[in-house]
Amino acid sequence: AQRVTQPEKLLSVFKGAPVELKCNYSYSGSPELFWYVQYSRQRLQLLLRHISRESIKGFTADLNKGETSFHLKKPFAQEEDSAMYYCALRAYSGAGSYQLTFGKGTKLSVIP
Amino acid sequence: GAVVSQHPSRVICKSGTSVKIECRSLDFQATTMFWYRQFPKQSLMLMATSNEGSKATYEQGVEKDKFLINHASLTLSTLTVTSAHPEDSSFYICSATTGVYNEQFFGPGTRLTVL
Numbered sequence: 001a002q003r004v005t006q007p008e009k010l011l012s013v014f015k016g017a018p019v020e021l022k023c024n025y026s027y028s029g030s031p032e033l034f035w036y037v038q039y040s041r042q043r044l045q046l047l048l049r050h051i052s053r054e055s056i057k058g059f060t061a062d063l064n065k066g067e068t069s070f071h072l073k074k075p076f077a078q079e080e081d082s083a084m085y086y087c088a089l090r091a092y093s094g095a096g097s098y099q100l101t102f103g104k105g106t107k108l109s110v111i112p
Numbered sequence: 113g114a115v116v117s118q119h120p121s122r123v124i125c126k127s128g129t130s131v132k133i134e135c136r137s138l139d140f141q142a143t144t145m146f147w148y149r150q151f152p153k154q155s156l157m158l159m160a161t162s163n164e165g166s167k168a169t170y171e172q173g174v175e176k177d178k179f180l181i182n183h184a185s186l187t188l189s190t191l192t193v194t195s196a197h198p199e200d201s202s203f204y205i206c207s208a209t210t211g212v213y214n215e216q217f218f219g220p221g222t223r224l225t226v227l
Contacts, residue, residue, distance in 0.1 A: 009153075043116075044156075044205070044218040086155065097161055097169065099146070100216065104155040 002027040006103035021072040023087030032090040033070040039083045077110045118219035133191045135206030141186035142208035150203040196226040
């Protein structure tokens, strides 16, 4: 079965400092990975996906199959980045269905 | 982006009663909806996947007779917690997608408290 690990429950950084939120996964197939963000009192929303190789709000994430990692990075943290971040893996669950497996989340706190 | 709503946002009920939570896709047709459960400071745990017009597929360990899921139309899925007990108190979140391989859009969640 697939598993997603986010080792840090809480990460505090100063504004302007670099940010790296760690995510490791285990999956026997070809993984598809996502980062979701949940701002205070808001719903979960997609931040980025590895397949798009995009940068959203200054965040990037590279899939490293050798290290089975998908760390989220931003060179200069902003106060508005403070939120809960979840790493997720989409896997085939049978009968034509795919499902997301989430990590436990990392709360990012950007100190002004 | 697509919007998913949930109703109610918060519900408190007595032990032994049943509670129905609605999940609606407001501006798109959702062929697949997912129900998650989130305990405090924990991750989202998938409970079941429902496709319009067919029976839901439940994850291992989720009691299908206790958590009844109905996906009667392309814009509505309901989760009924039957004979609720205090241990069922949790945050229930639904998501919807237009296809099995498409982005999931999440609802705002429903906080259930069973006294």
